[in-house]
Amino acid sequence: MTKAVKGGSSLSRANQRRENIAGYLFMLPSLLFFLGFVIFPMGMGLFTSFFNYTMTDFTFVGLDNYRELIADPIFQKALVNTVVIVLVSVPVTCIFSLWVAAVIYRMHDRYTSLFRCIFYLPVVTGSVAVTVVWKWMFSPYTGILNYVFTNLGIISRNINWLGSADTALGCIILILLTTSVGQPIVLYVSALSNVDASLTEAAEVDGATNLQVFWKIKWPQIMPTTLYILVITTINSFQCFALIQLLTSGGPNNSTQTIMYYIYYNAFKLSRYGYGSAMGIVLAAIIAVFSALQFKLAKSDNG
Amino acid sequence: MKKLFALVLCLALLVPAFALAQTEITLWTYPIGNWTDAETVDGIIANFNEKFPDIKVSVQYLDYTSGDDQVTTAIEAGTTPDIIMEGPERLVANWGAAGKMLDLSDLWTEESSADIAAAGATLKATCTGADGKLYLYPLCMTTHCMVIDRAAFEKAGALQYIDEENRTWTTEQFRSAMKALTDAGYLSGIVYCGGQGGDQGTRALVYNLYGAQFANAEHTAYTIGSEAGIKGLTLLQEMVNEGILTADPGIVAGDAIALFCNGTTATCFCWNASSAASNKATIAEGIEPLAMAFPSDDGVPVLDGGIWGFGLFDNGDEAKVAAAKEFIRFVCDDPQQGPKSVYATGFFPVRASFGDIYTGTEKAEYADYGVFMPYLGDIYQVTPGWAAQRTEWWNLLQRIFAGGDVTAEVAVYTENVNANIK
Numbered sequence: 001m002t003k004a005v006k007g008g009s010s011l012s013r014a015n016q017r018r019e020n021i022a023g024y025l026f027m028l029p030s031l032l033f034f035l036g037f038v039i040f041p042m043g044m045g046l047f048t049s050f051f052n053y054t055m056t057d058f059t060f061v062g063l064d065n066y067r068e069l070i071a072d073p074i075f076q077k078a079l080v081n082t083v084v085i086v087l088v089s090v091p092v093t094c095i096f097s098l099w100v101a102a103v104i105y106r107m108h109d110r111y112t113s114l115f116r117c118i119f120y121l122p123v124v125t126g127s128v129a130v131t132v133v134w135k136w137m138f139s140p141y142t143g144i145l146n147y148v149f150t151n152l153g154i155i156s157r158n159i160n161w162l163g164s165a166d167t168a169l170g171c172i173i174l175i176l177l178t179t180s181v182g183q184p185i186v187l188y189v190s191a192l193s194n195v196d197a198s199l200t201e202a203a204e205v206d207g208a209t210n211l212q213v214f215w216k217i218k219w220p221q222i223m224p225t226t227l228y229i230l231v232i233t234t235i236n237s238f239q240c241f242a243l244i245q246l247l248t249s250g251g252p253n254n255s256t257q258t259i260m261y262y263i264y265y266n267a268f269k270l271s272r273y274g275y276g277s278a279m280g281i282v283l284a285a286i287i288a289v290f291s292a293l294q295f296k297l298a299k300s301d302n303g
Numbered sequence: 304m305k306k307l308f309a310l311v312l313c314l315a316l317l318v319p320a321f322a323l324a325q326t327e328i329t330l331w332t333y334p335i336g337n338w339t340d341a342e343t344v345d346g347i348i349a350n351f352n353e354k355f356p357d358i359k360v361s362v363q364y365l366d367y368t369s370g371d372d373q374v375t376t377a378i379e380a381g382t383t384p385d386i387i388m389e390g391p392e393r394l395v396a397n398w399g400a401a402g403k404m405l406d407l408s409d410l411w412t413e414e415s416s417a418d419i420a421a422a423g424a425t426l427k428a429t430c431t432g433a434d435g436k437l438y439l440y441p442l443c444m445t446t447h448c449m450v451i452d453r454a455a456f457e458k459a460g461a462l463q464y465i466d467e468e469n470r471t472w473t474t475e476q477f478r479s480a481m482k483a484l485t486d487a488g489y490l491s492g493i494v495y496c497g498g499q500g501g502d503q504g505t506r507a508l509v510y511n512l513y514g515a516q517f518a519n520a521e522h523t524a525y526t527i528g529s530e531a532g533i534k535g536l537t538l539l540q541e542m543v544n545e546g547i548l549t550a551d552p553g554i555v556a557g558d559a560i561a562l563f564c565n566g567t568t569a570t571c572f573c574w575n576a577s578s579a580a581s582n583k584a585t586i587a588e589g590i591e592p593l594a595m596a597f598p599s600d601d602g603v604p605v606l607d608g609g610i611w612g613f614g615l616f617d618n619g620d621e622a623k624v625a626a627a628k629e630f631i632r633f634v635c636d637d638p639q640q641g642p643k644s645v646y647a648t649g650f651f652p653v654r655a656s657f658g659d660i661y662t663g664t665e666k667a668e669y670a671d672y673g674v675f676m677p678y679l680g681d682i683y684q685v686t687p688g689w690a691a692q693r694t695e696w697w698n699l700l701q702r703i704f705a706g707g708d709v710t711a712e713v714a715v716y717t718e719n720v721n722a723n724i725k
Binding site: 054055056138140141142160161162163164165168248249251252253254265267268269270271273 | 378398401551701
């Protein structure tokens with residue numbers, strides 16, 4: 001009997017080992033990909049940020065790149081602009097997506113799908129195509145926005161939307177919103193559809209108002225989705241680059257300069273790879289702090 | 304039978320060895336006239352392979368939006384092409400100065416040097432790096448000019464302000480013409496400054512107005528901050544404030560050209576023979592494009608020059624270097640192919656012996672642009688710190704047209720750009 005138990009135990013351990021090995025082997029391709037294309041470049045970025053790394057030089061400079069960027073007025077401007085983009089676009093994207101999802105998830109399946117498609121279109125459309133259309137709409141000479149607004153009497157003369165430091169960043173945020181809301185809407189529709197109907201019905205029977213049903217029943221259940229949306233929208237907003245490159249090149253007067261675009265400018269236009277890496281590390285740290293805060297707040301909300 | 308089979312097998316094994324004897328080289332080319340067109344470039348390569356069947360040339364086409372990024376990435380990854388086609392601002396001042404390019408002195412024979420010198424005395428100097436090495440072997444050149452809508456000028460009564468025969472005008476005439484156009488209800492012209500695209504136009508506009516120099520003759524400092532340069536910028540600021548000229552920090556030259564072609568504006572500050580050809584189909588009915596030199600105080604303009612040719616990246620393979628040099632010699636120097644290679648660019652030959660390559664051809668109107676060649680100025684784009692200068696330039700214009708004090712803003716610009724000169 002003892003022998004049999006011992007034999008069974010060793011068999012179980014062998015099975016367990018085999019399962020573990022199989023598990024690791026299944027993970028291996030994605031692990032290699034993750035190590036090669038995420039961890040290694042991050043490590044290299046951190047490493048090169050301590051060097052004056054250009055086309056002709058690779059000299060260790062310690063923290064000089066970090067000291068320089070702290071004193072760099074354009075980096076400071078880019079940081080402020082990036083934070084403004086995040087602080088405006090993340091809440092607006094989340095609130096707007098939740099509102100739209102709350103309206104369309106109760107519709108007939110056909111209409112829900114239609115609206116999901118409509119809001120998702122800017123996401124699947126290439127950013128170049130999207131920006132070309134927006135650039136045309138914003139044009140101070142032939143743009144439809146000026147045409148409509150002047151005819152409605154909202155503005156008295158054409159505005160150079162992308163050419164004015166007062167309006168350019170707002171325009172960028174607006175375009176970013178149109179390309180950002182698609183995925184959150186789809187996710188919220190799915191999350192709201194999965195809310196336990198028996199709980200909402202019970203609450204309604206107990207006399208809860210719509211607002212109470214939403215805050216007390218639905219909101220906690222869609223919190224994991226909200227957290228995910230907050231994190232990905234925050235990261236996407238911090239990494240706003242294509243719109244800037246295609247529309248304003250950071251201008252006018254650096255009013256749309258973002259950290260991502262400034263990294264690109266330093267690394268690819270001026271070949272200052274080390275300085276660009278230092279900015280990348282700072283950006284990664286800021287994103288990590290923001291994401292951690294969001295996790296923390298969401299957890300305390302749940303708790 | 305077995306012996307025959309063995310022989311066939313041996314021959315089959317030798318085939319790859321013969322194939323290996325063929326040298327493969329890669330060419331990356333920026334959009335220089337029809338050198339973006341695969342059919343044209345394939346034709347040139349086919350002509351080359353008639354003479355050099357053992358050299359295989361593969362081509363990658365770059366654009367000015369992402370081309371520099373691709374080259375920078377290739378340099379850092381060690382995957383640069385063997386040959387690259389562009390101008391001295393990249394080949395000489397950027398990658399050459401960084402030690403990434405090969406010296407092409409052996410291509411500059413006594414004969415070719417004399418022929419090129421006959422077309423332009425300073426051309427060889429333009430292809431020479433600060434270390435004295437020749438990083439560029441040129442094929443073609445042009446002058447950048449501007450364009451006006453002759454029909455609009457006529458309707459506005461502004462034709463009186465231009466010398467149609469010589470395509471020149473004075474600063475005062477330019478101001479009067481812009482006012483006449485505005486009074487007649489036209490959008491006279493746009494000083495674009497939304498990025499570096501086509502910035503040669505705004506530079507030439509500014510430095511011509513009162514005879515300033517963009518960089519000194521030694522290419523050791525940027526000098527647009529001179530009294531004449533400040534005067535030119537001040538005039539533009541005044542004209543914009545008066546409403547007889549528009550400044551737009553939201554567009555670049557490509558947008559300005561599109562606005563000219565669709566009739567929105569009556570002038571455009573970025574034009575050349577190649578722009579005329581590539582935009583021919585988009586010009587709206589009733590628009591009569593007339594290429595003009597930039598206005599200058601004495602009516603004698605100095606035009607920005609463009610010179611394009613080939614450079615070789617140092618990839619450490621002697622066989623490829625030799626093959627690449629054969630290709631460059633064939634494309635640039637061959638008496639039959641050379642003029643055809645230039646013809647494909649839409650610009651003018653750097654070899655005087657090629658003569659007029661456009662008259663009597665499908666591109667006969669290109670010959671008109673030859674009128675500007677005597678105004679070709681110093682090719683100052685080889686001044687160190689060029690890449691950073693380009694960004695500083697459009698930022699300077701943005702600050703000035705946003706109401707900044709010209710003298711103070713130019714001082715900031717000068718300090719920033721000259722700090723990058725090493």
